[in-house]
Amino acid sequence: MIYIISTGSKGNAVIYDTILVDCGVPFSKIKPYLSKIELVLLTHEHGDHFNLKTIKKLAFEKPTLRFGCGEFLSDKLIGIRSVDIYAAGKIYNYGKFKISPVILYHDVKNFGYRIFINEKKIFHSTDTAHLKGITAKNYDVYALEANYDEGNVENVINEKISRGEYAHQIASIHSHLSLQQAQDFILNNAGETYEFIRLHESEEF
Numbered sequence: 001m002i003y004i005i006s007t008g009s010k011g012n013a014v015i016y017d018t019i020l021v022d023c024g025v026p027f028s029k030i031k032p033y034l035s036k037i038e039l040v041l042l043t044h045e046h047g048d049h050f051n052l053k054t055i056k057k058l059a060f061e062k063p064t065l066r067f068g069c070g071e072f073l074s075d076k077l078i079g080i081r082s083v084d085i086y087a088a089g090k091i092y093n094y095g096k097f098k099i100s101p102v103i104l105y106h107d108v109k110n111f112g113y114r115i116f117i118n119e120k121k122i123f124h125s126t127d128t129a130h131l132k133g134i135t136a137k138n139y140d141v142y143a144l145e146a147n148y149d150e151g152n153v154e155n156v157i158n159e160k161i162s163r164g165e166y167a168h169q170i171a172s173i174h175s176h177l178s179l180q181q182a183q184d185f186i187l188n189n190a191g192e193t194y195e196f197i198r199l200h201e202s203e204e205f
């Protein structure tokens with residue numbers, strides 16, 4: 001079961017069976033699924049992925065819940081019990097599922113995750129300028145950022161500049177993945193059957 005509670009710059013939270021990836025939404029949005037969730041994987045510190053109030057509330061409401069993240073988020077989680085600190089590239093076996101973090105290329109430290117659950121291989125990656133050096137051969141699910149369309153983004157930037165406006169898209173293209181980059185990754189990695197889930201799509205371009 002895959003359920004996208006929210007994706008994009010307004011908030012991110014995606015459920016893969018019993019695993020929640022990202023927690024950048026109010027508690028009320030996660031509450032209906034809380035009884036099923038066993039692990040919360042955190043990616044990076046940006047508010048659309050990391051809502052500390054929600055994280056604290058989750059830990060309080062469900063004391064058995066585990067959290068997992070890179071060392072770079074550990075100081076933000078002081079006071080939360082059951083935090084597993086991961087190193088990139090290692091495989092962590094929880095019994096019912098395995099997970100493995102992948103280093104991404106954002107404007108702050110960030111992890112993507114390989115999730116192995118119910119015989120399925122899932123690659124979840126958002127907020128990254130590129131996926132160079134990363135492979136995920138023959139996965140069942142590619143949940144990849146498709147933030148902007150390379151064809152549109154240049155027009156949007158040029159129009160804004162010609163109007164004398166600030167084009168925040170310039171920063172986006174240096175820290176986010178385009179639809180075309182996501183498609184390239186799938187082309188290089190996917191087998192015959194797979195599912196492509198587009199994450200973090202921009203509303204503008």
Ligand SMILES: [Zn+2]
Binds near residue numbers: 009049200
């Ligand atoms: Zn984001």
Ligand SMILES: [Zn+2]
Binds near residue numbers: 044046127
């Ligand atoms: Zn971000």
